[in-house]
Amino acid sequence: MLIIFANQKGGTGKSTLALLYAAYLNTYYKSRVCVLDMDGQHSLSQKAQKDGPVQDTLSYHLLPADLQDLEVARENLKEGEYDYVLVDLSSGRPNQELVAVYDTADAVVCPYHADELTLNGTLVFLKVFTNINDRAALFFVPNKVRRNASEHTQKAVKSMLEKYGAVSSPLPDRPDFQRLNTQAGSVKAMELVRAAFDEIHQGCLQHLHQISPK
Numbered sequence: 001m002l003i004i005f006a007n008q009k010g011g012t013g014k015s016t017l018a019l020l021y022a023a024y025l026n027t028y029y030k031s032r033v034c035v036l037d038m039d040g041q042h043s044l045s046q047k048a049q050k051d052g053p054v055q056d057t058l059s060y061h062l063l064p065a066d067l068q069d070l071e072v073a074r075e076n077l078k079e080g081e082y083d084y085v086l087v088d089l090s091s092g093r094p095n096q097e098l099v100a101v102y103d104t105a106d107a108v109v110c111p112y113h114a115d116e117l118t119l120n121g122t123l124v125f126l127k128v129f130t131n132i133n134d135r136a137a138l139f140f141v142p143n144k145v146r147r148n149a150s151e152h153t154q155k156a157v158k159s160m161l162e163k164y165g166a167v168s169s170p171l172p173d174r175p176d177f178q179r180l181n182t183q184a185g186s187v188k189a190m191e192l193v194r195a196a197f198d199e200i201h202q203g204c205l206q207h208l209h210q211i212s213p214k
């Protein structure tokens, strides 16, 4: 399955969640995962270089990638070399490359913030994405949710996004997410994402079953 982490709005948590989801799939399901870093600045791969090789206990590939690499990863996925390819995308307006990646996705994880300015970027992304790809399963993740966040706003945004896909349990605003290490994962952050990721994982399995029933 090819899952993209996308939102036109920057800084919503795409790279952070892509990395944590790779660790989650690998830790709990022993899945073979490849993370393609297609964020223009290759921030994840640069961080990985600093952090050093991934530990034996945590095993996934993390590669800086372009469209050609994505094709190769798709082939590897078909041939069973990987169970999941996760693509970390850049924010900003969709260019030709982004459109091609949108087209190939089986599922989308879209982290968002429930404030008006950020939400506009998310809605623009949705409009563009659903025009290109109407087959993918969409999962929205309310991220960096503060303790004092307005419940009313959270609910209103949730019901708006539920027209397009599933909205996961919220992720709190915590420094544990900023201490992520590509080498060893983060036990605390993994605990914080567990409920949301379980929901996304179940949703992905259901979607896979629908698109290729056995």
Ligand SMILES: Nc1ncnc2c1ncn2[C@@H]1O[C@H](COP(=O)(O)OP(=O)(O)OP(=O)(O)O)[C@@H](O)[C@H]1O
Residues within 6 Å of the ligand: 009, 010, 011, 012, 013, 014, 015, 016, 017, 039, 089, 090, 091, 143, 144, 145, 171, 172, 173, 174, 175, 177, 178, 179
């Ligand atoms: N739940 C959270 N709590 C606190 N900080 C978070 C949380 N999620 C992400 N962050 C922090 O927010 C910042 C932006 O996250 P990240 O780089 O993952 O976003 P992004 O969507 O990939 O950004 P870009 O659009 O620039 O690629 C990072 O410093 C990250 O550590």
Ligand SMILES: [Mg+2]
Residues within 6 Å of the ligand: 014, 015, 016, 039, 043, 088, 089, 090
């Ligand atoms: Mg990023």
